[in-house]
Amino acid sequence: xxxxxxxxxxRPAPDRLLVELADYVLxxxxxxxxxxxxxxxxxxxxxxxxxxxxxxxxxxKLLGPVVPGxxxxxxSRVPGTGYELDPVTAxxxxxxxxxxxxxxxxxxxxxxxxxxxxxxxxxxVADYRSRQRRRENKSPLTIEEVLxxxxxxxxxxxxxxxxxxxxxxxxxxxxxxxxxSTTVTTRLLGGNHEQIINAxxxxxxxGGALRTYRHAPNTGSRKSWAxxxxxxxxxxxxxxxxxxxxxxxxxxSARNWGFQDVLFKGNPVKAPRPFGSYVxxxxxxxxxxxxxxxxxxxxxxxxxxxxxxxxxxxxxxGINIETQEAGVRIIDKTGPLNNPADRDxxxxxxxxxxxIFGRLTADDYEDVIAADPRVDxxxxxxxxxxxxxxxxxxxxxxxxxxxxxxxxxxxxxTSTERIEVSYPIGHRRRRLEGIPVxxxxxxTNLASHFPAEQTERILAMCSNQSKLEAxxxxxxxxxxxxxxxxx
Numbered sequence: 001x002x003x004x005x006x007x008x009x010x011r012p013a014p015d016r017l018l019v020e021l022a023d024y025v026l027x028x029x030x031x032x033x034x035x036x037x038x039x040x041x042x043x044x045x046x047x048x049x050x051x052x053x054x055x056x057x058x059x060x061k062l063l064g065p066v067v068p069g070x071x072x073x074x075x076s077r078v079p080g081t082g083y084e085l086d087p088v089t090a091x092x093x094x095x096x097x098x099x100x101x102x103x104x105x106x107x108x109x110x111x112x113x114x115x116x117x118x119x120x121x122x123x124x125v126a127d128y129r130s131r132q133r134r135r136e137n138k139s140p141l142t143i144e145e146v147l148x149x150x151x152x153x154x155x156x157x158x159x160x161x162x163x164x165x166x167x168x169x170x171x172x173x174x175x176x177x178x179x180x181s182t183t184v185t186t187r188l189l190g191g192n193h194e195q196i197i198n199a200x201x202x203x204x205x206x207g208g209a210l211r212t213y214r215h216a217p218n219t220g221s222r223k224s225w226a227x228x229x230x231x232x233x234x235x236x237x238x239x240x241x242x243x244x245x246x247x248x249x250x251x252x253s254a255r256n257w258g259f260q261d262v263l264f265k266g267n268p269v270k271a272p273r274p275f276g277s278y279v280x281x282x283x284x285x286x287x288x289x290x291x292x293x294x295x296x297x298x299x300x301x302x303x304x305x306x307x308x309x310x311x312x313x314x315x316x317x318g319i320n321i322e323t324q325e326a327g328v329r330i331i332d333k334t335g336p337l338n339n340p341a342d343r344d345x346x347x348x349x350x351x352x353x354x355x356i357f358g359r360l361t362a363d364d365y366e367d368v369i370a371a372d373p374r375v376d377x378x379x380x381x382x383x384x385x386x387x388x389x390x391x392x393x394x395x396x397x398x399x400x401x402x403x404x405x406x407x408x409x410x411x412x413x414t415s416t417e418r419i420e421v422s423y424p425i426g427h428r429r430r431r432l433e434g435i436p437v438x439x440x441x442x443x444t445n446l447a448s449h450f451p452a453e454q455t456e457r458i459l460a461m462c463s464n465q466s467k468l469e470a471x472x473x474x475x476x477x478x479x480x481x482x483x484x485x486x487x
Contacts, residue, residue: 014197014249017271021156021179022196024275025187030151035277039147039154040465045285045438046104046116047079047480048445052362053100054080055448058340062225063093074131076124079480080449087128091181091235095120095228101362102224102344105426106284106293107154108326108394108402111161113173115279118153120231121181122146123477125188125238130474141188143476144469149184151280156180158279162397163272169264171208174230178203181234189238198247199237204259205251206233216333219342282400285426287437289360294327295350297421298404302354304419305408309355313374315410321351322387322405322420324394332384340365351406352378393422400427450482 030036053059064083065071071083076090083093095117098104104116123146130140157180166175182203186196209229213222241247252259252269260268289299298321309316323332333346343349343365352375353364363369390403405420425434442462446455458479462468468476 012250014201014247015252017252017269018197018200018249020271020275021183021200022193024156025152025183025196026193028152028275030148030277030280032151032277032281035151035280036147036469037465038280038283039150040468041285041435041438042105042116042150042154042280042283043119043143043147044442044462046098046119048442049099049101049103050094050097051080051449052103052445053097056100056362058221059097059100059224062096065089074135076128077477077481079123079477080482082482087124088232088235088239090124090128091121092225092228092232093120094123095177095231096225097228099227100224101290102292103286103290103362106286107158107161107279108284108293108400109158109161110163110165110395111167111173111176112293112326112330113157113161113176114227115154115157115177115180115283116150117174117177117227118157118181118184118231119150120228121185121234122149122153122188123473124231125185125235126473127477129188129190130472134474140472140474142469143471143473145188146473147469149188151277152275153180153184154279154283155275155277156183158283159271159273159275160269163270164264164267166208166264167211170210171263172211172214172226174226175208177227177230178206178234178237181231182237185235186238186241189242191238191242194247195241195244197249198245199241201247201249201251202237202240203234205248207259207263213341214330214345216335216342219345220339221341223341223345282428284400284402284424284428285434285438287424287426287434287441289350290344290362290365291350291360292331292345292347293424294324294331294402295347295404296424296426297402298323298327298347298351298406299354299360300421300424301404301406301419302351303358303360305406305416306354306356306358308416309408310358312410313356313378315412316378316381316408317411318409319351319355319378319382320407320409321347321382321384322403323347323384323390324403325386325391326394327404328384328386334379337370343370346379347384348379348382349375351382390422402427454479454482 072086075084076087078093126141157176182199186199212218213220331347337343353360393399393401401422403422407418408416423429
């Protein structure tokens with residue numbers, strides 16, 4: 001808590017966390033080879049997820065300028081489209097498309113989230129700044145600088161998620177996207193130490209979105225554009241700070257009126273480890289399934305059981321699913337599922353589909369598949385329970401496991417073996433196995449949106465990390481433009 005009294009108008013020194021964040025983005029050099037390599041794969045995977053999302057009208061209807069005609073030639077490009085927009089609106093567009101299908105990376109701790117959501121703000125600002133610098137006859141930013149900003153944004157969001165559980169006070173994790181994106185984009189735009197602190201303080205004063213849209217009975221598509229909203233707000237804060245607009249030094253700690261007292265039950269917001277590159281090195285990729293991450297290993301287990309049960313679905317008496325405490329709290333869901341956003345946050349649905357069909361794709365959340373009566377029949381036979389060791393291993397910083405186990409009991413009294421999967425294919429412990437699959441996912445996602453010739457050009461441009469890092473951001477973004485959507 002701040003030592004300043006409620007009536008004392010003496011302005012305090014900035015909260016320590018605000019200073020630490022500004023120090024970090026200005027001084028830290030992301031030199032870890034593992035972090036840079038992982039960030040490279042993260043960039044490709046995240047953009048690929050966005051290209052796949054462009055096949056869904058529910059996503060594309062939200063893209064473009066806020067009002068028709070409000071474009072900005074020479075502004076920020078939106079990959080996969082023909083849009084050129086101001087960077088605030090472009091951040092919303094990019095952030096929305098990369099998060100739409102719940103297929104980009106994940107971080108799990110006391111708080112959850114998807115640090116690659118920050119790419120919406122980073123790419124929008126980097127492209128805008130690069131094109132601006134070209135007009136000033138200066139060198140544009142490079143993809144190397146984008147990767148550095150990604151590592152920093154991942155670290156900010158992930159470290160603040162380690163011990164601060166915003167979900168337990170009803171706030172959504174996109175709060176941390178806004179904080180991380182505000183910090184790194186203010187730096188990318190040339191902000192100094194004071195301006196970065198001012199911008200972050202205003203980002204904290206925004207409070208946080210409620211998690212209502214992620215949970216029954218209100219689960220809905222806002223969860224797919226909430227991160228885009230957070231990134232656009234972050235860019236706005238960065239631009240406001242660069243005008244010289246003031247900040248609020250005890251935005252976190254002010255008695256009665258600060259974030260901690262108003263929204264965090266008086267608890268301090270903690271950064272339990274120094275900011276470095278730990279989060280990027282340990283990030284979880286969603287490689288095989290567009291599914292809420294606490295269910296990823298459950299889907300893997302269900303796929304292993306599919307050959308055994310596919311011809312015996314009517315003989316199933318019960319299905320026991322063991323998961324982590326977080327999985328029980330977030331995605332254990334019974335009753336009617338009303339839309340795709342409802343279904344991709346239901347553990348039982350995400351297990352039923354692979355048991356029946358031997359797959360789980362984005363299309364499997366649509367109404368046509370959900371209408372198959374076998375899906376709800378299987379869901380009604382499922383029992384979900386917490387496995388204490390899974391919960392413990394989930395929080396162990398040396399393991400970061402996301403365990404699930406499934407056992408199927410038949411009416412004749414027999415059972416399948418208990419199939420347990422502790423680490424999903426996107427885990428750091430399975431990188432060698434996972435990266436080739438990740439690259440196949442990238443190619444498939446590109447081909448779902450671009451014509452073959454453009455797909456091959458993008459693949460060639462992205463095939464060598466060193467060459468890609470040296471590429472100007474504006475040239476990179478130009479390669480991703482398309483007339484697939486109207487200007």
